[in-house]
Amino acid sequence: MKFQVMHDSGVRLRIRAGQWAFTKEEGYGIASLLLEQDFIHEVFTSHRNGSILIYYDGEVENKHKIFDILSAITIDDLFEAEPTQTQVSKEITDDFYLKLSKMIGRRLLGRWFLPLPIKNALTIYRAIRYVWEGFDSLTDFRIDVALLDGAAVAGALLQRQYQPASSMMFLLSISDALEDYTVQKAKSTLKDSLALNIDTVWVVGEDGEEKQVSAMDINKGDKIKIHMGDVIPVDGKVVDGEAMVNEASMTGEPLAVHKSLGKTVHAGTVIEEGNIVVEVYSMNKETRLNKIIDLIENSEELKAETQSKAEKLADSIVPYSFLATALTYLLTRNASKALSVLMVDFSCAIKLTTPLSIISAMREASDNRMMVKGGKFLEAYANADTIVFDKTGTLTNATPKVVEVIPMSKRYQRDEILRMAACIEEHFAHSIATAIVNQAEEEGLKHEEDHSEVEYIVAHGIVTEYDGKRAVIGSKHFLFDDEKVKVTKTQEKKIAKKAAEHSVVYLAIDGKLEGLICIDDPVREEAKYVIEELKALGIENIIMLTGDSESGAKAGAKALGITQYRSQVLPEDKSRIVEELKEEGKTVIMVGDGINDSPALAAADVSVSMKHSSDIAREVADISLLSDDLYDLVTLRKLSTGMLDKINSNYRNIVAVNGSLLVLGVMGVIPPSTSSMIHNLSTMMFGAMSTKSVLKDRDFTNDIEVEAVEVADAS
Known part of the structure; x- marks a missing residue:
């Protein structure tokens, strides 16, 4: 393969092999080949221009190894593969940016080059959809955003205000695209959190000997042995041994279930204790877990909690918009003034800025190597007043x-x-x-x-x-x-x-x-500083749980500056303590890394797993830290509170600007066209502000520049 280096930051390498170098599926194959190397963390390919983006341990010899691997690839070596969930997530983002750029491009070209009669005809054609949706809401006796949008567009067209109607529909289409994007991202993240990444399993032969084989090669009826701490890769029946299995991913129940001869186990659950031999019933896409994933993928109802709140708020404003419009017309008998009120749509800005703020915060978390499984978990992290730490592996280096x-x-x-x-x-x-x-x-x-x-x-x-x-x-x-x-x-x-x-x-x-x-087991060097920072950021109660003796726990707590701790704590005690804190009215963050922490992680309002956590801890946790720096907990707090501050600030600004437009429209100071123009411009401005970085103490300039290159590659 011939290629050219386009960008190299030392840990992030982009090369380009040309437009016809490989297909989309062959790109996934190249990525899987590169990911076999321990020093390579992520690989993204673009078949449109033969681009390969590689995140790796930034050493010169590693970069040369990458070049050697790529140089050795011939046409005959290319093979098709399935994308990883990370690649799927990035493609969703790239497709959204591509769709957004096309929408903006078409609008600008239409405004500059199309004759006025054709532009007006296209505006009427696009308006049919919004008017019909509004009529549909009306016939079902729903006073919602769709009805308001349809009425505003219809009112503008009746007054021959084509430009304001076109601008409103353009903003609404961007809002719809953002909503689709956030739903797809939420689905992708949830699928990623449930997906199994198991390469090999131990198959028990007729003679009782165990043989390690690829997970893709197992068949129905095979007997596989699964050990303590492992994720069960198939649906099946226990034919030997007994174990305590955590089925939190399947049932939501944090306490482990005893599985013995004849009992059924499911893929995606984890063995906390014991070893079992399982006869395979179903595997791969036939498992119960994958059927759940399919339901999630096909669901149209999956929305982020914060976004749902914004939509409810937007709907709740609609009756007041109609009431203000009606009162304006009754008092002034001026259709133009009434239309000025109707054209000022609070809901449009709220629906646009809220998902943008969530997307921006989740992307920023990803940039800081933190995987957040949904916007609602950032919200819970921001509102939490209590954090519970497991000691070993969390506050310590887990290297006693x-x-x-x-x-x-x-x-x-x-x-x-x-x-x-x-x-x-x-x-x-x-x-x-x-x-x-x-x-x-x-x-x-x-x-x-x-x-x-x-x-x-x-x-x-x-x-x-x-x-x-x-x-x-x-x-x-x-x-x-x-x-x-x-x-x-x-x-x-x-x-x-x-x-x-x-x-x-x-x-x-x-x-x-x-x-x-x-x-x-000495505490982490940064742990005491992190705890001080969390206190300063509003987390009032910091609690350490440990299985250590009272004296050992006391010494550790003193070194960390923690006043509340529990010693000689058993796994069931951890979850009980979390539940007691919640009953006291506290919003609880649980931070842990071990199998024993999983019940407490499942019980908390929001849970965080560390980099080297067990499989079950990562699976149960709502947020996973992908670096080994405890300070990420502080960064996450700043990011989550900043996200909520941004959303609340948007609400206040939207009400202030649009409220002023209402008053000016009623007084006849500005016509509907001007009211609509200022409304639309302010909505776009609030949308742009919603994408700004929350974290002020880190320079993202280089990341933004590289992202611009990636978007250009997608185009």
Whole structure:
């Protein structure tokens, strides 16, 4: 492939291969080929001019690798593929800009070059639609925006005010295009949040052996094994094992459901505990999840909550517009003055500026690597007065480290305690287990499988049989309350001292405490500053939830400047705490990253998942942070409150300008044509202002310039 570099910012590379270089579907294939590289994050192609836009880790050798891959592609290497949801979303935006530019172009060309009789005839032709829709509302006894629009257009034509009628219909057509765009974007975002991105699965053969195959190659009747923490990729029946499955994406119920032999599971749900083998009933587009996605895609009723409020507000103003028009005519007996009132349509500006403000804010969130699943979630984030943090992985880096290993009897030495703990913990991928295993590897403490199958009890610990004896490792609550492990007074003093300084993992063999493993997970450097900023931005209540001991939680809260915290919190406690806060009348943000956080994320008014969150946390969360910077929470607050401020400011300005036009029209100071012209110009001005960036502390000039190039490419 021959190509030319058009733009290179170091992390954003645009090349152009020419108009006939590849088809639309082959462009998706090129994108999928490039996305196989770990250093490439996003790829967008345009078959119209052979443009390829690549987001990548900005290192020189990576750029050269991209050039090598593209240079090696021949015509025979091109293949067709399906677009990713990100590509679909971008195409929706490009198509909208293309449609908008065509509408503006046609209007300008018509005004400059068409003779007046033809322009008037076209105005009458376009007016038929609006008049008919208004008549339809009237016959159904609805006093709504359609009726007002139809009456205003008809009134203007009866007064031979062709130019004002044409301008009004042009603005209404832009408003309709914006509404279609916001609905399509909402559908695309929701589909993206539900879509499964699973490449491979483990198929269990007749001999019981597991084999990893492509998810596209599985068939009905195949048996696949799904492990703890994994998303279930198919609809099917459990034929072996048992598990707790979170079905929040399917049913909205945050609590996990027990699935055992013969029970049905659905694609898109996630295993919180256990492992199961599932016989495949349906896969790919036949699953229940994909049927729901199809319903969403074909629904005409999906609208952003904020946009719906704007439309209701617009409809509520209509009767007053008719009343003012009627009163003006009764008092003045002047049809021109009455028409001046009717031509001033408050609803047109409100319907135009509100979706523009939402689109602009969601686009700005995307520019800051934050995925927002709908405008209503930005609204909830802006109105929230309480934020609840899970500690590990959110306020900390989730990279805990072993700082001390303490034998609690003479039966086992320090190295043996660490070796046993690592042997048991290596089967699980949570951060504490990883810290223990890594410490053992660093010290060269190799181990063999000296234990039977392990049983993981969520948020508590692990039970297994080690060297013929029952071994348990986990929290203080798990060992001493649930397992009734014995502890001496001397041991209690040592525990109290270490637990005040660190998070502690306890190891017991045969019912006796044998060792303490002290672990620290330092807080993020930016966490304290972020919390201070959130308080300054109006979030009054900041609460930290952690499974740590009281002393460990207290030390962490003090370091972060948090006055409210809960220690030794279980997963079910997190969701209960969130529900209690909501019952107190608080609007709650929940920030988390783990499987254990999913019930609380589902319960909150608005939820946020971190970059390295589990599959289920990302699925349940309303907003996903795509960078690892906790300051994004502050940026999101500024963006969301700025969006609401912009919408409210638009309302005030629209009322002020159009109210003034009403008064001037009634007084006869300005004719209907002037009233309509000022109304239309002010509406366009408010629309332009609605697209302005909310965040003032970041320079988007370069992004805007590149976006202009992308729109030109789409054209």
